[in-house]
Structures are given as C-alpha cells and as structure tokens.
Amino acid sequence: MAEKLPNMGDPTGEDFPKGPEVGEQVPEFTLPDQRGNPVSYKPDGRRKALILFHRSASW
C-alpha cells in the first residue's frame, strides 16, 4: 500500500527542535567516549563533520 514519506525537511510542529540552522555555527563540545576518554569537537578549517544525536544506544 502506498505510504506517504514523512516530510523530511519540515518542522513537525511547534515542538520542532531549534538549534543551529543551515549556515549557522554549531557549538563546540567535549564529551567522554565509550572508553571514558574526552573527545572534542572544534572546527579546524580542514575537516567536515557529521554529528548525530541518538535517542539511546539501546535502540
């Protein structure tokens, strides 16, 4: 049965997440990784980045 694809770029209502929009700067951060080592994100002018947020690792 045909199913409409969720509207991918569009807000899902007033509870749509805010946060950096296209063209805006993302915040820098330092967080521990799975080994407890601190990992930092800071743009270095050389590398792009992919930053993903998960609900939970126990998906």
Add this chain to the structure above:
Amino acid sequence: MELQDHLDGFERNGIQVYAISYDPVETLAKFAERFHITYPLLSDPDSATIRKFGILNANMPEGHPWRGVPYPGTFMVDEQGRVIERSFYANHAVRDSVARMLQETFRVADAQRGEVQTVKASPLSVTAYLSSGTVRGGQVLTFTVEVEIEQGWHIYGRPLPEGYVPTTLTFEEVEGVAFGEVDYPAPRPYRFEALGETLHAYEGRIVLKASVLNRRREGFVVKAHLRYQACDDRECLPPQEMGVELPLKYLDNVK
C-alpha cells in the same frame, strides 16, 4: 551498524564522525563492543551538549527516564563548523541513510552505490542507481536517474500546455516502501518559432532524484519508469517509457 559499514568512506574523505546520546559511558561501552563500533560514541547524560544544540526533546514529562533525550537528528557540518544540512525525523526509527549523506551532502564521489543500470533508446540514454545496494529497516536511500539527451534533441518539463508529454518519473508500488516526491531540475524555456510557443524543456544532461523509505524486513526491487517525449526542432518522436529495475538486499539492524 550502518554507520560503521560506511565509516571508512567518511574517514577517507576527512569527515569526522560524532555520535552523541543520552546514555552513560558504561552503556555506550557495551553497545560499542556488541556491535564492533570504532567511531566515538559520546556520552551526554546531563544533556548539556544536547541543550547547546537546542534539540532537547521537551515532550518528555518531568521525572520520565527519557527526560533528557534529544530529538534524533543529524547535522552535517563544513570545515568552519557551519551547518551544511540538518535532518530530523518525527519517527526516530527512520534515519537518513549514511550512504545518502555521503553522496548528497558531502558529495563524496567514491560513496558505495548499488548496481547501476543504463538503458539506451536514442536520443536518450538513462543511467539509474540507488545510494546503496543494501538497505535496513527504517532507512532512507536516494534513487538517482541521470538522463543524457543527444544534441539537437530535447524533452519536456513542467508546466506544459495540454497535449505535450512532460518528463515523468514514477515508481511501482512495493508493500512497506514509500517513495518521496521526485526532485525534477528546473527546465528552461524553449522558444518554438514555428509554433509561436515557448515551452519548458530539458537538453543535454539532467539528473532526477527521489527518496526511498524502507520499512520491510526483506529485500525488494525498485522498479521505476521514465516517461518522456523527445523532439528536435523539426519533429517529435512518439512518447516513450523506459523502465529500470534496481535490486536491494536487506541487512538486519543487529549486524
């Protein structure tokens, strides 16, 4: 996991990967070991970074164990730290395919692709492929068709008057699969002096894309049809329809 499968594609192209969740380090350690994850899984249990990114899911009630979770979202960021693209889905089970992100947003030329199929019927030559040859449940892939039109010929785009056949890409229905709207390039106005009309047309090489969302737990075949009418400056050939079939293998989410 899918990201792990494509990780070397990101790393080879100098794209740093950060996966942030609300879980504590111990949970992430178990998860990483179980699924052989080598990229950083970052722990944000007090949601500080989640908040800095402004994506805390405020729908969770006070006291609920998921109170600090983020909306599941992806930010693709350039070398200066600016957002190139971001995507959020209402349903956390649906995520952008990483192959699609590599191909579309980061424009990585060597991204893995599924089988490529080419069909020729002069004056057109059509090449179609998916962003991956494998698919998981809840994954979105990109279907791409590249159309090469011989010099001197053109096909039509919208809007068009009655009687003309616009170039149209359609998909055969597959149970459990949703096809997104087709992204057609902008046609150019084409003046036909003999008819005293200006029509919208495509010449040379054009690329059409559409998203494919999979909710099945088994493989399937994407069957697409391209309908068009090719004309040169003297005559029009009868409308044609070309078909392509691209298979997808299903990958379990736990592999």
